Amino acid sequence: MPKIYDNIENYLKSGLITTLESSYRADFCVGYFNLRGWKLLDEQIERFSGEEQCCRLLVGMQRPEEELLRTALARTDEGLMDNPRALALKKEIALSFRQQLTFGLPTAEDEYSLQKLKQQLKQGKIKVKLFLGYPLHAKLYLLYREDKLAPLIAYVGSSNLTMAGLSGQGELNVDVLEQDAAQKLSDWFDNRWNDMWSLDISRELVEILDESWASEKLFLPYYIYLKMAYHLSQEARSGISDYIIPRELREELLPFQANAVSIAARHLDKRGGVLIGDVVGLGKTLTATAIAKLFEETFFTETLIICPKNLTEMWGDYVHRYQLRARVMSISLINKDFVGKTRRYRVVIIDESHNLRNRQGKRYALVREYIEKNESRVILLTATPYNKSYLDISNQLRLFIAEDKDIGIGPERFIESVGGSTEFMARYQYSPHTLLAFEKSDFSEDWQELLKTYMVRRTRTFIKNNYALWDESRKQYYIPFGDGTINYFPERIPKKVQYSFDENDPGDLYVKLYSERVVDTINSLHLARYGLGNYLGPNPRKKPSKEEERIMANLSRAGKRLMGFCRTNLFKRLESSGASFLISLARHVLRNYLFLYALEKDLPFPIGQQESADMDEFLEEDDNAGENYGVAIITEKDKYRQLAEEHYHRCQREKSKYGWISSQLFLPELVRLLEEDVDAILSIINLARHWDPREDRHLNALEKLIAKTHRKEKILVFTQFADTARYLAEQLRSRGIKDLACVTGAVDNPTEYAYRFSPLSNRAKDMYDEI
Numbered sequence: 001m002p003k004i005y006d007n008i009e010n011y012l013k014s015g016l017i018t019t020l021e022s023s024y025r026a027d028f029c030v031g032y033f034n035l036r037g038w039k040l041l042d043e044q045i046e047r048f049s050g051e052e053q054c055c056r057l058l059v060g061m062q063r064p065e066e067e068l069l070r071t072a073l074a075r076t077d078e079g080l081m082d083n084p085r086a087l088a089l090k091k092e093i094a095l096s097f098r099q100q101l102t103f104g105l106p107t108a109e110d111e112y113s114l115q116k117l118k119q120q121l122k123q124g125k126i127k128v129k130l131f132l133g134y135p136l137h138a139k140l141y142l143l144y145r146e147d148k149l150a151p152l153i154a155y156v157g158s159s160n161l162t163m164a165g166l167s168g169q170g171e172l173n174v175d176v177l178e179q180d181a182a183q184k185l186s187d188w189f190d191n192r193w194n195d196m197w198s199l200d201i202s203r204e205l206v207e208i209l210d211e212s213w214a215s216e217k218l219f220l221p222y223y224i225y226l227k228m229a230y231h232l233s234q235e236a237r238s239g240i241s242d243y244i245i246p247r248e249l250r251e252e253l254l255p256f257q258a259n260a261v262s263i264a265a266r267h268l269d270k271r272g273g274v275l276i277g278d279v280v281g282l283g284k285t286l287t288a289t290a291i292a293k294l295f296e297e298t299f300f301t302e303t304l305i306i307c308p309k310n311l312t313e314m315w316g317d318y319v320h321r322y323q324l325r326a327r328v329m330s331i332s333l334i335n336k337d338f339v340g341k342t343r344r345y346r347v348v349i350i351d352e353s354h355n356l357r358n359r360q361g362k363r364y365a366l367v368r369e370y371i372e373k374n375e376s377r378v379i380l381l382t383a384t385p386y387n388k389s390y391l392d393i394s395n396q397l398r399l400f401i402a403e404d405k406d407i408g409i410g411p412e413r414f415i416e417s418v419g420g421s422t423e424f425m426a427r428y429q430y431s432p433h434t435l436l437a438f439e440k441s442d443f444s445e446d447w448q449e450l451l452k453t454y455m456v457r458r459t460r461t462f463i464k465n466n467y468a469l470w471d472e473s474r475k476q477y478y479i480p481f482g483d484g485t486i487n488y489f490p491e492r493i494p495k496k497v498q499y500s501f502d503e504n505d506p507g508d509l510y511v512k513l514y515s516e517r518v519v520d521t522i523n524s525l526h527l528a529r530y531g532l533g534n535y536l537g538p539n540p541r542k543k544p545s546k547e548e549e550r551i552m553a554n555l556s557r558a559g560k561r562l563m564g565f566c567r568t569n570l571f572k573r574l575e576s577s578g579a580s581f582l583i584s585l586a587r588h589v590l591r592n593y594l595f596l597y598a599l600e601k602d603l604p605f606p607i608g609q610q611e612s613a614d615m616d617e618f619l620e621e622d623d624n625a626g627e628n629y630g631v632a633i634i635t636e637k638d639k640y641r642q643l644a645e646e647h648y649h650r651c652q653r654e655k656s657k658y659g660w661i662s663s664q665l666f667l668p669e670l671v672r673l674l675e676e677d678v679d680a681i682l683s684i685i686n687l688a689r690h691w692d693p694r695e696d697r698h699l700n701a702l703e704k705l706i707a708k709t710h711r712k713e714k715i716l717v718f719t720q721f722a723d724t725a726r727y728l729a730e731q732l733r734s735r736g737i738k739d740l741a742c743v744t745g746a747v748d749n750p751t752e753y754a755y756r757f758s759p760l761s762n763r764a765k766d767m768y769d770e771i
Contacts, residue, residue: 002174005157012159012173013040013166019143019153020044027142027189029058033128034162035100035209039113041166042120050124057128057161058193059093059201060136086132086197093130094204101212114214121206128205133197139165139173142186152182242266246293248322251482253290256458256467257283261290264379264456268295268347273378273400275353277385277457284381288349289318291379295347296325304345304376306331306367308352314751315351331355331363338366344374353380356399357392360554368399376400385455390447394435397454406433409449414441464489487761497705499697510697512687513578521680527566528673529595532607535670542664551607551659573721577698580723582633582688585681589634592674593644599663599671606651606658635682635689693731702728703735714757722746 005012020026021044045055101114120126141155157173159165176182192198209215243265245258253261260278267274268291278284292303303326305315315328327345348371350356356364371378378400386392401407410432415424424432431437438450451457468477468489477489501508512518528535533555544552574581598605634640651658693699706715719725722744729742743753 002176005155005159005171005173005175007159007167007169007171011167012155012157012171015155015175016041016141016143016166017044019145020047022147023143023145024048025053025144026055027058027140027144027186027193028055028161029060029131029136029138029140029189029192030161030165031060031137031139032160032162032165033057033059034160035097035114035117035205036110037162037166038117039109040163042113042116045120045125046116048125054124055126056189056193057126058131058136058189058198059128060131060138060192086199089132090130090199090201090204094201094208097205098208098212101208101214106213111214114209114212115216118206118209118214121202121209126202127200128202129193129198129200131192131195131198133192133195136192140185140189142182142189150177150179152179152186153177154182154185156185243269243294243298245290246297246322249286249290249293253286254283254467254479254481256463257287257290260287260456260458261294265291265294267454267456268377268379271454273380273397273454275380275382275385275396275451275455277382277451277455279457279459280383282458282460282463284383285314285318285351288351288379288381289322289324292326292347292349293322293324295377299346301346301377302326303347303349304329304342305349305351306334307350308332308355308745310745310748310750311351313749317751334363334366336362336366339370339373342370344376346374346376347379348376349379349381350399351381353396353399354382354384354387354392357387357395359395359398364395364399371400385451386447390442391439393447393451394439397450398435401435403436404430404434406431407435407453408433409453410434411438411441411443411446412449413443413445417443460489497701499701501697509688509691509695510578513574513581513684518684518687521684522567522570525567525677525680526673527677528670529591530566532605532666532670535667535673536665537667540662540665542662544662544665547659548661548665551661552665555607555661573723576719576721577724577727578688578696579633579691579693579727580721582685582691583723583727584721585685586634589640589678589681589685590643590647592678593637593640594648595663596671596674596678597641597644597648599666602663603648604660604662606648607661633685633689633691635686637678637682640678693727696731699728699731703732703737706732706737707735716757 003015004010005015017040020041023044025048026045048054117126121128139157139159143153143155145151145153154176155173156176157171159171159173162168165171176185210217243262245253245261249261250258260276264274264276264287274291276284276287278287292301295301296303303324305319305326305328307315307328307330309330309332312328312330318324319326319328329342350367356367358364359368370376380396380399382396385396410421415421415432415437418424418427421432424437428437428440438446441447463479464477468479470476471478471488474488476491478486479489480486501510503511505511533552536552536555570581570584573584595605597603634643702717717725717728719728725742725744729740732740741753741756743750747753
């Protein structure tokens with residue numbers, strides 16, 4: 001009776017080793033051959049002398065999966081094997097052996113056994129052939145011995161020459177000791193070994209092993225670095241070579257812009273979206289235009305461009321100049337009809353995409369629904385993808401990536417911190433290779449890896465180091481333009497503009513504003529408007545409507561998060577300009593009185609903009625929001641009350657701009673806290689109520705720079721706050737400085753001012769009067 005080897009009671013590995021110890025040669029026929037599995041039998045094969053006394057290994061099914069699938073699904077016979085097809089199959093199967101060695105972590109044991117396999121192949125102790133005549137799935141092990149009673153022992157069954165097949169998984173094999181049957185199996189093997197479509201692959205396996213990590217050759221670390229760099233840059237190199245820049249843009253794009261277009265186009269094609277995060281001034285608009293034009297010419301797409309209202313004219317110019325089949329839409333026009341009434345655009349550009357970083361907002365939801373419904377590819381443009389938290393990044397990516405989609409990478413640092421992938425899956429119940437997983441991580445390294453996958457971002461330093469040329473005579477880097485002109489990189493040399501003040505001068509307003517008294521007062525503010533959710537009554541006099549419930553939920557989220565930001569923001573304004581600081585304080589007082597007026601008259605509060613996405617922007621006291629309170633440095637409470645009443649009625653006339661919530665839903669305590677903050681802030685304003693711009697040392701130092709130090713040069717003055725910009729413009733004009741313009745977020749067409757400031761570089765010399 002034959003003996004059964006099922007890897008449960010009897011292991012095939014043990015049976016083969018026992019028989020090989022008394023054998024002088026062997027023939028194996030298997031469907032699959034795992035190179036690392038050879039270590040189970042390599043010591044026994046090492047005893048063979050080679051040549052005729054060797055192990056002949058015939059592999060029958062080691063074909064690429066797609067080849068097997070084609071064969072299985074073929075309706076008709078593909079015909080006889082021929083030389084070209086056989087050589088092609090041999091090449092593909094050799095590649096599959098090479099790929100085997102890329103799976104799993106290399107070990108010293110694997111390295112030793114693979115080196116031994118290579119030596120045995122070279123010495124002829126093992127010879128390997130591929131049987132290509134037809135798919136061959138047989139598993140046969142023949143062992144030849146110097147034994148008169150049983151010179152040939154066969155094992156036949158289901159086990160491949162793999163670690164799992166010989167010992168790791170359940171199989172069914174039997175030994176064949178009856179010599180007539182064993183000889184017939186040997187003849188069967190010889191017929192296939194000698195078949196014309198059995199091709200020797202021993203030499204190719206030696207080369208594969210010799211070029212793998214298992215080679216005895218030592219490679220310099222530099223070569224390993226180069227190989228890693230080659231593979232890591234594969235996507236960028238493919239993008240540059242596979243995506244052709246449109247002809248009308250080829251001459252205009254600088255080399256670093258052209259490469260950005262090609263790489264970003266690959267992201268857009270393969271991943272459905274890309275975030276272009278180049279720093280300001282590197283041409284994100286032109287880059288996005290070129291990508292859209294490339295897709296238009298390659299895939300016959302049309303483009304929807306969503307941008308802030310004050311950038312629509314600029315985008316219109318680009319659409320006209322490059323004959324782009326596109327529609328430009330202000331983000332402020334996106335409403336409930338947007339998804340249903342906007343026709344399909346296969347490419348969507350979202351300029352200043354950080355404006356859609358809050359996925360709770362109505363506009364965010366509408367834009368995302370449109371993209372998902374139309375399967376649009378998305379180009380996000382922003383120089384500041386990250387503002388307050390890492391969720392700003394994932395929220396923008398969610399516009400074109402489903403939260404549970406497998407994106408191929410995970411937050412490895414975070415996964416490691418929770419105990420590995422298995423523990424992560426058990427704890428969170430979703431794949432670690434999703435945006436949901438990244439949103440759990442606070443490790444910057446994880447977010448950097450995510451952005452590497454979806455973002456194209458370069459800095460001026462990167463451009464200078466990788467694309468600029470060196471002018472030895474001027475000792476300066478430059479970029480050549482397509483028309484032959486060159487542009488030199490300016491040397492950025494930070495210099496401090498100092499001004500002095502007397503800490504002991506009781507009349508110095510800056511001394512007063514920077515005093516400990518002011519700092520303590522600001523730190524002690526209740527800032528109740530920033531935490532309205534904390535003052536909702538548990539048993540309100542009226543039941544809130546569904547819309548009020550939505551607003552209440554948003555108030556709870558925004559309140560605790562932004563109180564600290566408000567204090568920081570006030571100190572930043574003080575650093576920017578004393579006048580801006582005082583105006584901001586006055587705006588706080590006025591808004592407090594607006595709420596006090598509503599509470600006193602039992603009227604609803606106007607809250608934020610129409611959608612919750614703008615809630616925190618509203619609460620940040622954004623002086624670009626277009627809310628013209630007519631506020632100045634006012635100290636009289638009666639004047640504030642009057643302005644608050646006027647503004648409340650204006651809000652009522654523009655009711656659709658705001659969310660409205662009944663004042664009856666709030667605790668009486670809110671009145672006290674608002675009034676205490678009013679008194680505290682007015683005490684600071686009173687310290688500087690006699691603000692005189694002529695004594696403003698900040699302003700005077702800036703005037704000296706403009707009027708004297710750099711009198712014959714163009715000057716750009718940057719500030720974070722529109723209040724500061726307007727104050728500076730007004731005061732500098734009053735001091736006789738002409739050819740001056742003030743540009744804030746409230747300006748309808750900031751592009752016009754950029755063209756007027758720099759008409760030559762913007763090709764607008766005949767369009768506008770130069771500033």
